[in-house]
Amino acid sequence: MIYPQIDARGRSCPEPVLMTKKALEQSPNGICVLVDNAVSRDNITRFGKNFGYQVSTELDGSDFKITLSR
């Protein structure tokens, strides 16, 4: 399954989570979010889990690629 991807690199808290939230309204089954810092990774992970998504994270160079899926 391939999910639409959004790029939240360089964005500071809480923007990556807001972008994730908006993107999930468009694509409720899942999305992939690219972030470049641990705070955003943790925030998006927590957000995803709070709203019942399965969250997986992989390291992509110095960035994090987070996949939220149902």
Next chain:
Amino acid sequence: MQGKKGIIGAGLLIGVIAVILVRFGNPVNMGICVACFIRDTVGGLGFQRAEVVQYIRPEIMGIVLGAFFMALGKREYKARGGSAPFSRFIMGMIVIIGALMFLGCPLRMVLRLAGGDLNAIFGFLGFAAGIIVGIQFLNRGFTLRRTYNLAAFEGYLFPAVNVGLLILAITAPAFLFFSTQGPGSAHAPFVMSLAAGLIVGMLAQRTRLCMVGGIRDVILFKDWYLLSGFLAILAAALVGNMLFGQFKLGFAGQPVAHTDGLWNFLGMALAGWASVLLGGCPLRQLILAGEGNIDSAVTVLGMATGASLAHNFGLASSAQGPTLNGKIAVALGFIVILAIAYFNRDKSTEVTIKGGVKIDLPSN
């Protein structure tokens, strides 16, 4: 320390540390106050000449350095910047002008509540109202745009400046200013203050503790994580104050506070609105600056500038209440924040995220 237990534990510890600092000499209900302590520090350096609030507060340097070392150790240190630095400088000034109208940063607001200072209820309501207003702009695409990676050395300078401040405080050359009376003269022993700052900085770095983030995340995402840290500080400081006999319930005669409810509300509303647009409260800005975030370092400089002006221009309140100049400054602050909030809405982001539904929007 990823889970809620971690941040609750950290909050409890910070609440206890704040009570202990008061017990050993810090002003009452001011175990830690980022706004007040930056103000005292710029006073110690002579940037403002209010004789009762001049002291280089080691808590501030400890918080920055604690966050710096923790971020290095956890490989989270990363020099970055370039997200609207001058807007952030101005917003830093505005946060402090609002906070000094109320007499405390959001952290001290919690500590004042924990000391029984009911005036802080108006501050809290204003703070929450300011955050709610700010969230409306966040939801409409407010952004200070992205940051960029910088050379690691750029990020070392801010912690280095804080080491320099510590050396100044220890050597105490004659050109510095140290209050002999008033809140600036009330302080815990140097080493204790520094150690407290280091611990708070490390804990806040790990848990991302943030007063403005707490309320924001509950409203935006129904996420109680950050707010639980805020509540833990309140609980621990409340119990600690009661045990040490530092708890005094009421409005009148509270330490370093005034009873003007309207301006307590408005001051913290301004601080809350500006902080939510900045992405974090003054404590969080110190932590981010320690982690290598140059935009936050610039914000801290804005806060230091705001603190200097607040006393040079007579904007800061005192126990007698707010000043006319302070009221004018807070009113101007609202106008400036409204302009920053309005003109930084990124319509292009909205178009992309909405999948091109709003393509008929005029381009800016």
